[in-house]
Amino acid sequence: MTTTLLRIATAGSVDDGKSTLVGRLLHDAKAILADSLDDIARTSAERGFGGADGTLDLALVTDGLRAEREQGITIDVAYRYFSTDKRSFILADCPGHVQYTRNTVTGASTADAAIVLVDARNGVLEQTRRHLGVLALLRVPRLVVAVNKMDLINWDEQAFAAIETEVISLATELGIQATTVIPVSALQGDNVVEPSLSATWYTGPTLLGLLEELEPKLGGGTARLDVQYVIRPQGALAPGLDPEVYRDYRGYAGTLVDGTLNVGDRVQVLSNGQPVASRVKAISTPAGSAQSAQAGEAIVLELETDLDIARGDTIVAGELPTAQREFQANICVLDPVKLTNGQRLLIKHGTKVSAAKLSTIEHVINVADYSQQPADSLELNDLGRITLRSQAGLAIEEYASSRTGGSFLLIDPTTGRTLAAGIIEEKHEAA
Known part of the structure; x- marks a missing residue:
């Protein structure tokens, strides 16, 4: 069963229903707390939603800033954390306006997958091309295009097929190979968490179903540690410690950002602009000593050789990139x-x-x-x-x-x- 964390970014043109889609995803995945739902219900009623069917304005789930609520748009990157039985997610809901391109870059820079919305009535717009271009530039590994508001075109299969063909052609032109296109209705919930009963011709996954099965692109390259802090003995010797070991201890703290590092691995260090070599003597983690470390872990390394290493230096397993x-x-x-x-x-x-x-x-x-x-x-x-x-x-x-x-x-x-x-x-x- 997949249990890894998946980072998602969402983008789309103005009024494509992106915030509503995110709200629907969180609501139907039961990822909204009861007190938050009460607040959303009150605000929805103030904006004319509600009534006998209890309809909620699900865009409010992510549009939390007062200025956003008043304008009915998203102007900042809103981060949401939620989990299902299969995995945990960090979702960055990015703004759609052209003047907030920087926010899209920020939200997508760490994403394992991106969801781009397209209004089924309007098809691919200039802002759609803009977002795809930014995602291609940032090398986001997986693209999911949600063709929203399919209910407003009566779930027209041919209209969806035309958009799907254009999107895949555009993504391929940009070098994005892993692209999935899904017809959805964020307002009604079709194909977001539950399959649509209106689109019998669609046999692909729901949006959440796909996200639960995607494998994130974990750091699989050369193990790399950019030294954050050099740990040296300070203060009096603690009882039971060997004075020689205590005095000579030198650890290099940081986050392993790629690959796997093992005790005994040969490493190269870029120090003062010059490469020097050593081997890993020991690895410490918040849980204690370890024989290996994976990408994403905060660790402290000890090396076999006493080297002049400072904050900002880089430790790499294998070949060091040329300075x-x-x-x-x-x-x-x-x-x-x-x-x-x-x-x-x-x-x-x-x-x-x-x-x-x-x-x-x-x-x-x-x-x-x-x-x-x-x-x-x-x-x-x-x-x-x-x-x-x-x-x-x-x-x-x-x-x-x-x-x-x-x-x-x-x-x-x-x-x-x-x-x-x-x-x-x-x-x-x-x-």
Whole structure:
């Protein structure tokens, strides 16, 4: 039985019914607490819902901010946690408006799967193409397209088939191979948790049924630990400890972000820009000593060799990525600023922070049609390609193989504000 955690992001054009779909999913999966249901019922009644059939405005499940409720739109990423008998979920409900592209990037950046809504009456719109483009850029492993409001077109099989063909063609063009299209009615609950009695021609899974069976893309690449903290003895010796062991102890704490690491494994460390080798002497976890660790676990490593390792250094099992100071990357601007050629920044890669320079803006990406246009600057919500030069060598990897090794943040060195998030699509020789 599947028990792993699945991270989901949802996206869709304005008024496609995305918040209602998420609300229906949580409601029918019995993942809403009773007091929350009471609050939703009261607010639904204030907005004209309810009556004899007790209809709820299920969009309120995720649209919790007052400004969102007043406008009837979603303006922020709303995170919800829920479980079924088969697995646990973290769901990021992303906004649909074009001016909130940065929120979609944030919500989808860690997703194992993405649900994109399409209104059955309108078909694929420009915003649909925009969201698919962002999801392709972020290499989200699995795409689920929910064709919503099928009840409003009388569950027309031919209309659904036309949308399905267009969506799969578009996803394939973008390099998204794992795509499933499901006809649903979020308002009535058809094919969300329970199969629809109105679409006898559809024999595929329900939305929840599919999500319960999807296998997340766990970190299966090279084991990598970006050192968060170096643990050294402090204070008086505790009773029963060997003074020699206590004095010489040095542990390297962090989260293993890919692969599997075992005691005895050969590792390489990028320290002060230079690779050095050692072997794993011991692994500690919150539960105690362990012989191995999996991706996602917080651990402390001890190495056989006494090395000069500090916060920000990278420990990798196997071959260490070549330290690079200059590279190209795609970024999304997250702050209301203008990024320009020659701008001085800080880059945060893993746990390492280094001074950096935005050498060149190569182009801005029009995610409505995926075209590339020349640009002298990038502003809020823009997606663009740039060349960066870091003062320190970074153990970068391609984002497709390691989300952590292939991603970074750009920070304002004066204010400390996060300006942009970036991903590395292809590496070049070290500069």
